[in-house]
Amino acid sequence: MSIQTFMQHMVNGISLGSLYALLAIGYTMVYGILRLINFAHGDIFMIGTYIAFYGMTAFLLPWWAAFILALVLTAAFGIALERLAYRPLRRSPRISIMISAIGASFLIENLAIVLFGGRPKAFPIAPVFAKIFKFGGVSVVSIQLIIPVVTLIFLAILVYIVNHTKTGMAMRAVSKDYEAARLMGIDVDIIITFTFGMGSLLAAVGGVLWVLKYPQLTPLMGMMPGLKCFIAAVVGGIGSIKGAVVGGFILGLGEIMIVALLPSLTGFRDAFAFVLLIVILLVKPSGLMGKTTTEKV
Amino acid sequence: MKKNKKKNIMTLIALLLFIGFLAIADRIFDSYQMRIINLAGIYVTLGLGLNLINGFTGLFSLGHAGFMAVGAYTSAILTMSPELKEMNFFLKPIMPFLANVEWPFFPALIMAGLMAAIVGALIGAPVLRLNDDYLAIATLGFAEIIRVIFTNTQTLTNGALGLKGLPSFNNSFPYSFVYWSWGTAVVMIIGMVLLIKSSYGRAFKAIRENEIAAEAMGISLFKHKMMAFVIGSFMAGMGGALLGHLVGTIDPLMFRFLMTFNIVLIVVLGGIGSITGTVIGAVVVTVMLEVLRVLDGAMDFGFIQIQGIPGLRMVVFSALLMIVIIFYQRGLMGTNEFRWEWVTSPKKTLTNAWNNRKA
Numbered sequence: 001m002s003i004q005t006f007m008q009h010m011v012n013g014i015s016l017g018s019l020y021a022l023l024a025i026g027y028t029m030v031y032g033i034l035r036l037i038n039f040a041h042g043d044i045f046m047i048g049t050y051i052a053f054y055g056m057t058a059f060l061l062p063w064w065a066a067f068i069l070a071l072v073l074t075a076a077f078g079i080a081l082e083r084l085a086y087r088p089l090r091r092s093p094r095i096s097i098m099i100s101a102i103g104a105s106f107l108i109e110n111l112a113i114v115l116f117g118g119r120p121k122a123f124p125i126a127p128v129f130a131k132i133f134k135f136g137g138v139s140v141v142s143i144q145l146i147i148p149v150v151t152l153i154f155l156a157i158l159v160y161i162v163n164h165t166k167t168g169m170a171m172r173a174v175s176k177d178y179e180a181a182r183l184m185g186i187d188v189d190i191i192i193t194f195t196f197g198m199g200s201l202l203a204a205v206g207g208v209l210w211v212l213k214y215p216q217l218t219p220l221m222g223m224m225p226g227l228k229c230f231i232a233a234v235v236g237g238i239g240s241i242k243g244a245v246v247g248g249f250i251l252g253l254g255e256i257m258i259v260a261l262l263p264s265l266t267g268f269r270d271a272f273a274f275v276l277l278i279v280i281l282l283v284k285p286s287g288l289m290g291k292t293t294t295e296k297v
Numbered sequence: 298m299k300k301n302k303k304k305n306i307m308t309l310i311a312l313l314l315f316i317g318f319l320a321i322a323d324r325i326f327d328s329y330q331m332r333i334i335n336l337a338g339i340y341v342t343l344g345l346g347l348n349l350i351n352g353f354t355g356l357f358s359l360g361h362a363g364f365m366a367v368g369a370y371t372s373a374i375l376t377m378s379p380e381l382k383e384m385n386f387f388l389k390p391i392m393p394f395l396a397n398v399e400w401p402f403f404p405a406l407i408m409a410g411l412m413a414a415i416v417g418a419l420i421g422a423p424v425l426r427l428n429d430d431y432l433a434i435a436t437l438g439f440a441e442i443i444r445v446i447f448t449n450t451q452t453l454t455n456g457a458l459g460l461k462g463l464p465s466f467n468n469s470f471p472y473s474f475v476y477w478s479w480g481t482a483v484v485m486i487i488g489m490v491l492l493i494k495s496s497y498g499r500a501f502k503a504i505r506e507n508e509i510a511a512e513a514m515g516i517s518l519f520k521h522k523m524m525a526f527v528i529g530s531f532m533a534g535m536g537g538a539l540l541g542h543l544v545g546t547i548d549p550l551m552f553r554f555l556m557t558f559n560i561v562l563i564v565v566l567g568g569i570g571s572i573t574g575t576v577i578g579a580v581v582v583t584v585m586l587e588v589l590r591v592l593d594g595a596m597d598f599g600f601i602q603i604q605g606i607p608g609l610r611m612v613v614f615s616a617l618l619m620i621v622i623i624f625y626q627r628g629l630m631g632t633n634e635f636r637w638e639w640v641t642s643p644k645k646t647l648t649n650a651w652n653n654r655k656a
Contacts, residue, residue, distance in 0.1 A: 037430055085623070088623050089623065098430070102558055103615060103618050103622050106558060108606060113608045215444075230434065244472065246299075267445070267449040268445055268446075271441065271445040274438035274439075274441050275442065278423070281331050281431055281435055282423055283425060
């Protein structure tokens with residue numbers, strides 16, 4: 001393989017990896033605080049893309065306004081979901097909450113099929129995102145450059161919030177010990193709401209970037225990315241934002257490279273994430289950057 | 298002692314009545330209604346398998362669809378006639394050693410269960426060390442891997458095209474299909490009751506309640522978890538095989554996560570850790586799904602007509618299930634089982650049972 005084709009694949013891998021990382025952060029944040037696999041995260045992502053789509057086509061908003069609308073409404077949607085489907089079960093066994101999450105995901109998908117129709121829709125792309133640049137022999141579409149940059153910006157904001165603000169400190173406290181945090185006067189409900197809002201907002205950012213890269217919407221589009229990004233979060237060590245980013249990149253680059261280097265395995269592309277997950281879990285059950293926990297007797 | 302004997306006789310009578318019901322139903326119901334009855338029976342088998350793993354042993358597994366796929370394909374390939382195989386595998390021929398195999402249904406069904414159990418053992422050995430959330434996601438991953446493998450092994454499974462024309466219940470079986478579907482279900486129910494009442498069953502429950510305490514009491518965690526997982530996979534394999542023959546065609550897309558989710562719902566609705574609950578859950582879910590079909594078609598209330606909205610059925614169904622999950626977390630039965638006392642002195646025992654439903 002020439003260095004040019006390799007670079008081309010790297011560019012593809014990095015932009016896919018950034019998308020995975022954005023979504024994986026949402027999983028990691030929610031899991032860190034609630035110890036809940038938010039199975040509906042992929043569907044929140046899907047809702048975000050549809051809001052952007054209808055904002056542009058039905059309400060004729062300019063693309064940037066539609067995107068901002070999508071971020072705001074998706075965050076609100078995530079918060080509403082937490083209120084309705086997760087909060088009533090906060091004191092229940094873990095399995096009930098997980099089943100509720102799966103049920104919520106199922107409900108959102110079916111609602112989307114009824115509301116938006118089952119047929120795929122084409123996403124209108126502003127020309128800014130489709131410019132093609134040439135660097136030597138490597139051709140890059142502008143969206144492939146925008147994706148990593150946007151990811152980095154949001155990541156920086158998030159890291160700042162978590163590490164340097166009072167809300168962030170409260171979030172860390174809640175994720176460390178829920179009860180103790182409550183005793184110290186932290187309003188746990190507000191922190192959880194905030195976390196869900198942030199996670200859903202990141203899902204919407206990821207969704208908008210995703211449809212700019214792969215411009216097709218279907219009600220079930222969130223399923224596979226959702227699952228894969230959860231895997232990215234687990235591979236990196238769930239609960240750790242750094243880990244989610246690392247996991248996202250490993251998954252994105254790995255997937256592109258497996259298709260590029262071993263074309264005979266193309267059909268197994270979707271299995272790569274799961275094989276990686278199982279290997280990592282067996283070698284390091286808490287993920288690459290996760291903390292090892294010991295069970296107290 | 299005398300009381301037990303009386304109960305056994307009552308159970309036997311109930312069973313005979315049920316067989317009688319099936320025999321009559323088989324004659325008077327049309328094929329659509331029989332299909333629902335068959336489906337309910339198959340879901341009983343599938344639900345029991347998952348309940349053994351999730352409900353009784355407390356291992357949250359989401360890989361049921363994968364084992365069903367293994368069973369469905371095993372039985373399909375074994376029972377299809379050589380000509381039928383040739384017709385199906387038109388892109389690439391089937392592996393030569395399978396081309397001329399044609400087994401009767403019963404051994405194929407058992408083989409389907411065994412293959413799924415073997416796959417279950419292979420998967421279980423590494424992943425059963427993981428705990429709840431991680432186990433769920435790892436088993437889900439394995440189910441997806443199985444699906445991807447089946448999509449890509451053209452010479453074994455015909456890939457994404459799937460298999461068509463599986464021997465189905467109206468022509469190829471010595472007895473009507475309902476005896477196969479409910480026969481399997483009844484055998485599984487009896488097997489489950491015996492298993493749960495045995496010392497193994499008590500060990501499973503101990504692991505569910507507290508793993509560390511169970512281990513301290515000398516229960517081998519790995520052995521028992523593995524046992525529950527393998528038996529559950531066996532039942533999933535048989536259920537998958539029956540489902541394949543009922544529907545008549547199988548393809549990898551059938552065994553997506555949605556399939557697992559259906560089974561999880563049956564178990565949750567009935568009550569996690571209750572055999573009776575699973576049976577009720579399976580019947581209720583199957584019937585509900587068909588009853589709600591009305592919503593998809595046009596409705597006529599005399600004075601007002603509503604055009605059908607395709608897909609509304611699934612929305613209502615999933616909304617109902619969310620309500621059950623949130624407001625009736627313990628399911629219909631909790632961990633209670635059916636007891637004859639409910640019939641002989643219903644007032645006291647039934648209210649007791651309802652209040653004692655345990656999460």
